[in-house]
Amino acid sequence: MDSAQIDQVRRFNRTVTERVGVLHDHYLGRDRAIGEARLLWEIGEQGQDVRRLRERLGLDSGYVSRLLRSLEADGLVTVEPQPRDRRVRTVRLTDAGRAERAMLDARSEELAGSLLEPLNDAQRARLVSAMAEVDRLLTAGTVTLDTVDPGHPDARHCLRSYFTELRERFETGFDPVRSLLPDAGELTPPRGVFLVARLHGEPVGCAGLKLPAGAPAEIKRMWVAPQARRLGLGRRFLAELEARAEQHGCTLLRLDTNKALTAAIGLYHSYGFQEVPAFNDEPYAHHWFEKRITAPPPRSAP
Amino acid sequence: MDSAQIDQVRRFNRTVTERVGVLHDHYLGRDRAIGEARLLWEIGEQGQDVRRLRERLGLDSGYVSRLLRSLEADGLVTVEPQPRDRRVRTVRLTDAGRAERAMLDARSEELAGSLLEPLNDAQRARLVSAMAEVDRLLTAGTVTLDTVDPGHPDARHCLRSYFTELRERFETGFDPVRSLLPDAGELTPPRGVFLVARLHGEPVGCAGLKLPAGAPAEIKRMWVAPQARRLGLGRRFLAELEARAEQHGCTLLRLDTNKALTAAIGLYHSYGFQEVPAFNDEPYAHHWFEKRITAPPPRSAP
DNA sequence: CGATTTCTCTGACTAGAGTCAGAGAATGGA
DNA sequence: TCCATTCTCTGACTCTAGTCAGAGAAATCG
Known part of the structure; x- marks a missing residue:
């Protein structure tokens, strides 16, 4: 692993976190705190058990509970005990919640679009294919092999x-x-x-x-x-x-x-x-x- | 701008912010709050005027002042009025500050290394060149042309x-x-x-x-x-x-x-x-x- | 010279993102 | 049936990362 490679990776990290980070706040942190937005996103169309949400996002149970109360108060989700095991509770999006989630989705598209927008066609194609390569190789790096x-x-x-x-x-x-x-x-x-x-x-x-x-x-x-x-x-x-x-x-x-x-x-x-x-x-x-x-x-x- | 491109950009954003984000916290947010770390970094080897620091990082003057007090209390920086204009104050790193900054630098290298580490040589070369391309094109997108x-x-x-x-x-x-x-x-x-x-x-x-x-x-x-x-x-x-x-x-x-x-x-x-x-x-x-x-x-x- | 502007600092606040220690309900196993 | 365990919730905190409104010193302008 030579130092020119390390330098390039650092430059990449800086550029990407700056550029994407700023846009992220601009587009996604607009009306809802990002903690709530992430949760809303992770609940998904079909709903989720609170337990799985916590696992997925790696959050404290108290914190998730509080976030859910807040989303519930805004009429975006309903939380009900699961019939099979009434300790576990299932979160589902209401229609308003679905709308909110769709808006987040649209914002994320806008964000992606704003990265491509200033470029010409040839540059866009090159950027997208380079991103696909980075995506693939970073993903490859997280795959574990276990006996x-x-x-x-x-x-x-x-x-x-x-x-x-x-x-x-x-x-x-x-x-x-x-x-x-x-x-x-x-x-x-x-x-x-x-x-x-x-x-x-x-x-x-x-x-x-x-x-x-x-x-x-x-x-x-x-x-x-x-x-x-x-x-x-x-x-x-x-x-x-x-x-x-x-x-x-x-x-x-x-x-x-x-x-x-x-x-x-x-x-x-x-x-x-x-x-x-x-x-x-x-x-x-x-x-x-x-x-x-x-x-x-x-x-x-x- | 077609939707396959948008999707790829979104996938890229998700993968990169997750992977780099987690490592960022792990390596760089270890002993110093990232606000302080960023400031320490931006002061640089030769020191900076408080005014420029604020501009560069886009922070409130009160906030910067407080961060500087905290770094000063830890013996990492000294703040002195500039001789030519005594309203402006110049921040300089102490030896301890320089050491801390060098550590941050090393951490950032470790972070970069940990992205490459699980890959083989061919994959590393491909990742680095794809990152260079992304870096270049994202940078290109922020260049403005003004009359x-x-x-x-x-x-x-x-x-x-x-x-x-x-x-x-x-x-x-x-x-x-x-x-x-x-x-x-x-x-x-x-x-x-x-x-x-x-x-x-x-x-x-x-x-x-x-x-x-x-x-x-x-x-x-x-x-x-x-x-x-x-x-x-x-x-x-x-x-x-x-x-x-x-x-x-x-x-x-x-x-x-x-x-x-x-x-x-x-x-x-x-x-x-x-x-x-x-x-x-x-x-x-x-x-x-x-x-x-x-x-x-x-x-x-x- | 006095008024205005520039620059930094302090004090008082806020919001977000969590953590930690239980409490209480439901379930599962002996 | 009872005890341990699982799951969620509440209350009480903490720490970051800010924002906002001035105050005071230095510089600049007329």
Whole structure:
């Protein structure tokens, strides 16, 4: 990370917080305190439990309660106990609340527009695409990779989504029963690893690694949720699993895949995998890949 | 401005304010209130007059005074009357203040680093260059173009800088006396226009337009300060002057330039100017350009 | 010289954004 | 059934980040 990069990031931070900050106050802090506005926004069209609101915004329960009283007094929301659990209370927008929220929405659009407004068409296009890139990469930086048990709810959620996607994308469909699926123990230490990627706490991807004694390590069940694609997550999974395999003493990493998964095949190639003859009889596989693991060169002193 | 662009800008705003906002509080709001920290930062190494500080940060005089008392009590700054005008007071950092400021600086670097830290090298490079683009274009959007009298201090500042630059860049040097310079009246309405570009109130560029009766309009003295280049300002000057010329009823816009000014020459070409034979005997010119002004097609209804 | 203006400071306020310590109702488990 | 836990609410605070109205000293203008 060189200092020219750091300087550029600092310049960016300064410019953006100044410019967007000023506009933010101008457009959004106009008639309602921003605490209330944020809450109003987070309640959403369908309403929310107070509990979830608090979690989402990371606020003190007393504070949220007070904000809700204030919104209630202005006739923007109604708060009622949930029928199933009467300790929990559900907040819903009234029509006036919906109108207020729509106004906030419009203001936020105006804010965005005012950033583009002074630019010509070519500049606008460049700004928007640069913003998309910044957005994508900053988001990528907040994705966490955690080792979990394949039975964990987040892991199960990913696997379910993964199978659903395979069923849709394979021309033959996909039936887990016919496939060579590792049993849970094979993806649990010490015989393997299962990783889940999370974005803002939500699971958005998974990848498993089998570490059989005296045999090549094998990557299984790598999946990235549609909303988390283009964040370099696939590559990150591969790098992480490669590192785990190496720590484990493996010298060869391999995997099989279906011809429908073209993006994945491209990734394997670009990550240094070589296509090899079939090393198993997975019925859904068309391509088999392997990569020799070499110890990375020692890092130069920091 | 289409709605996909607006949406992307809004997504960008949300991601950036969340991510940078959280880190900002974490790193910079640690031991000193951000009001004080901002002030400490703005005082700078050489010190500042209280008056300028207030202007720069846009704060109430009472508030600044109170903040200064607090910094003084902590031994971070000294405040003394200015010798020339004892109403004005000058703030200077003490050694402790300098140390505190250095710490803030380091924190800001850490913040920047923490944005890059989770990314790999390729992603970092992409993020930094996208940030540079956003930075540049957002900055470009805050540059204002104002019509001023060529005798205005900001105009004079630009012209002085312009002449200095010509002197350095022309292989023959540059002596204003030998050049065909318009007299001030020629760049003042109704006989002409003089524009100054300002960024955060500082003049960062100028351009003049002669509007002689019954003759082609002529662009003179177009200059952009080094720190404001790559913001599309040259193009913006040309567009603005072209519009003025057209309003005035001109149908031809022309200008001359020196071969050393390659970037400008490129701009003229790309903006639709054609090189033509010399139309004057400006001793410092090597190229003469003109552009036919056509009324723009009527705008489709808004 | 006196009047006016400029600059900084002090005192008195306000609003926003929280924090903290319980109280009271509803629920779940032993 | 009772006890612990969960969830929301209230009351009493705190800290920032200001704003506003003058007061007093210094400089400037006529």
